[in-house]
Amino acid sequence: MFAAAIDRFGGPEAITGHALPVPPLDADEVMIAVDTAGVGSWDADVREGYYAPRNPHFPLVLGYDGSGIVAAVGSRVRRLKVGDEVYSYNWENPKGGFYAEYVAVPADKVAPIPKRLDLRHAGAIPITGLTALQGIDDALKLKKGETIIIHAASGGVGTLAVQFARLRGARVLATASGLEGVELVQELGAHMTIDGKRADIDDQARRFAPDGVDAILALAGGDALEKCMNVLRPGGRLAHPNGIEPAPKKRRGLELIRYDGISGVREFERLNAAVQAAKLKVVIAECYSLAHAYKAHERLAEGHVVGKIVLSIHAS
Ligand SMILES: NC(=O)c1ccc[n+]([C@@H]2O[C@H](COP(=O)([O-])OP(=O)(O)OC[C@H]3O[C@@H](n4cnc5c(N)ncnc54)[C@H](OP(=O)(O)O)[C@@H]3O)[C@@H](O)[C@H]2O)c1
Structure with missing residues (x-):
């Protein structure tokens, strides 16, 4: 099969085309003929060796989520069958990741795609969708009528978190990057939007919630987040997925919740x-x-990605 893999840790140029064997399939695994693979900052971290095991196994096929069609199922798999359209998030990929024509994944990390999405759009959201939803529902336990700042909302996780927060009936202030970012999160349903790189972000946010906001979902760290934290009411909650830099420090009177997006049958349901x-x-x-x-990794490194970058496995 064709795959995009690295033979050493390094920059985007370390990713090259490889002809590799289709991975072997274990009894509790599903073989996916990949349609779309997600590209995120964590892929670049792995490419650079940030999460490197002591004896990394090369060539290493990148990619932790995506979508495709079930090509084979292991002997113990009952929930899925050949031909199903599925999407998946699997952080542990010892047999290789989603930047390939085929990937073998434990069946409990695979789910039927949502009815309203095609394979391309489903393939863009396993990691970001699970992380956004679990931030809103599990980490923050956001309730109807509460106010939330979704900080750095114009990227992969944030564009989905804005919509899930609205679904739960919250009033949403979204900070985004640049005019396109601000316009996008407004279209996605934010009640108020601010360019998060403006200096007076906290003054603006106070107009949204004069008594302070109930919750913050932080998808970037730094000065702008610190300013958002000034607007959190006493006893308010701040949640962020691990990986934002710099990670915010605990302040007296606020609940700080760090979490990772989790993949599983119930989570995908x-x-x-x-x-x-x-x-x-x-x-x-x-x-x-x-x-x-x-090239996708070069684009990622340039920054200012509004939405999500994906790979189409069968495009030429
Ligand atoms: N632990 C987990 O399970 C997990 C899972 C998923 C994601 N994460 C982490 O969550 C974070 C978000 O992921 P993502 O995929 O959504 O990243 P992303 O696509 O890069 O989105 C971040 C967005 O925030 C914008 N931004 C940056 N600084 C801002 C500021 N001061 N004000 C307003 N907007 C700002 C960025 O714009 P510019 O590019 O223009 O600056 C970009 O649009 C990352 O740190 C990632 O590592 C963790």
């Missing part, structure tokens, strides 16, 4: 229900062919 109920819009910023995976 909840995501599918929320996608349906929210009539979710998935914003694909750019789509690259598998052979051009290195």
